[in-house]
Amino acid sequence: MEKMAIYPGSFDPFTSGHLDIVQRAVKIFPRLVVAVAVNVRKLPTFTVEERVAMLEETLSGMDRVEIDSFSGLLVDYARHKGAHVIVRGLRALSDFENEFQMAHMNRRLHPELETIFMMTSQEHFYVSSQTVKEVAFFNGDVSGVVPPAVLKRLNSRRQGGDGQ
Numbered sequence: 001m002e003k004m005a006i007y008p009g010s011f012d013p014f015t016s017g018h019l020d021i022v023q024r025a026v027k028i029f030p031r032l033v034v035a036v037a038v039n040v041r042k043l044p045t046f047t048v049e050e051r052v053a054m055l056e057e058t059l060s061g062m063d064r065v066e067i068d069s070f071s072g073l074l075v076d077y078a079r080h081k082g083a084h085v086i087v088r089g090l091r092a093l094s095d096f097e098n099e100f101q102m103a104h105m106n107r108r109l110h111p112e113l114e115t116i117f118m119m120t121s122q123e124h125f126y127v128s129s130q131t132v133k134e135v136a137f138f139n140g141d142v143s144g145v146v147p148p149a150v151l152k153r154l155n156s157r158r159q160g161g162d163g164q
């Protein structure tokens, strides 16, 4: 049976740090589902449809990568997909506590589901969706830290004057 892993996230928007994790995870797992969460706890800047579209444009050449979205609990989505591995990226120590809590809660809810952490490459350590949006909003240059499909949308929001 081919091991499928899920890489879940808000991806609001997808950054070069996320891309780094996808490129490395796909070398380990024969199938990788990049799953956009319809996250009820966060008010997103981009709609799920926009986030999925940016992912599709960015990851279009990767045939072992599937793009999807889910709502509700991640463990239920993993069951539905038949996946037993969750991939998460870790940047600094500040990510750790939240990730630790999520991994343990998910394991409690679904004991067969394993969470694997990958260290973000050094050059992406400081990149987060939040900082990217803030810099872009104030007309800063984010061209090196987001894929072109994301840059395009960030720029169009900025020019349209309705960016958040």
Ligand code: PNS
Residues within 6 Å of the ligand: 008, 009, 010, 011, 037, 039, 072, 073, 074, 075, 101, 102, 103, 105, 106
């Ligand atoms: O990119 P993010 O915002 O760090 O991703 C967090 C995400 C979407 C993976 C997490 O919030 C999640 O799994 N949400 C789905 C709802 C869920 O299962 N919550 C319980 C987690 S213990």
